[in-house]
Amino acid sequence: SAVISQKPSRDICQRGTSLTIQCQVDSQVTMMFWYRQQPGQSLTLIATANQGSEATYESGFVIDKFPISRPNLTFSTLTVSNMSPEDSSIYLCSVDTGGYNYGYTFGSGTRLTVV
C-alpha cells in the first residue's frame, strides 16, 4: 500500500491567516482526497484532487476557502484560508491504494488550532 507523508503535523495559527498543508505520496496516484475531522467527529470529505484539473469540492466547501493544488501525481496541497476558530480540526489527505485488502490510505493528519 501507499505511504503518505503529511506536514505540518500540527500548528497553532492566528485567526485571519492562512495555512498550507502538504501531502506527499510515495507512488503515483490518480486521485487524492482531502478530509476534515472536527473534534470528536467523523471524517468529512472536502474535495477530490486530480492532477491537471480543478479539484471537485463537496457541498459546503468552496475553493476560495480551501484552495487545492495538484501539480503532479505524487503531491498535493490544501490551504485553509482566512482562518477562524471554527476551522480548528484535523485535516487529512488520502489516496485510493487501488487494491482490495488495502482500502484507501490516510496520512497521519494535520492538527490545526486557530486562536
Add this chain to the structure above:
Amino acid sequence: GESVGLHLPTLSVQEGDNSIINCAYSNSASDYFIWYKQESGKGPQFIIDIRSNMDKRQGQRVTVLLNKTVKHLSLQIAATQPGDSAVYFCAENERAQKLVFGQGTRLTINP
C-alpha cells in the same frame, strides 16, 4: 444524501471478550465497504474491507459481515486486547469514488 451511521457511539468490553461494532448505511448502490481504526493523534488505519458481492470476510481476529438486505455492516473483533481500544469507523464507497464515513464508535477495553 448518502450517509453511513452507527448505532452506538461508545462500547466497553472486557479484555479477552469479543466485541461487535455495528454500522448502518443508506446508499444501496455502495459496492465496497471498509472498516478503519483510529487511535488518538493518528490517521485512520485500514482494518478490513468487503465487496458487495460477499456477505462475510475474515481477517486476523476480525470478521466483517455485510447484510445488503437491511443495509447493515458489522465488525467483530475476537479476544479483544488493550491495543484494540480506539475509535472505529465504517466507510462506504460507490464505484471507486469518494469514501463516506460513519460517525464512529469508541471502543474501550477494560482490564
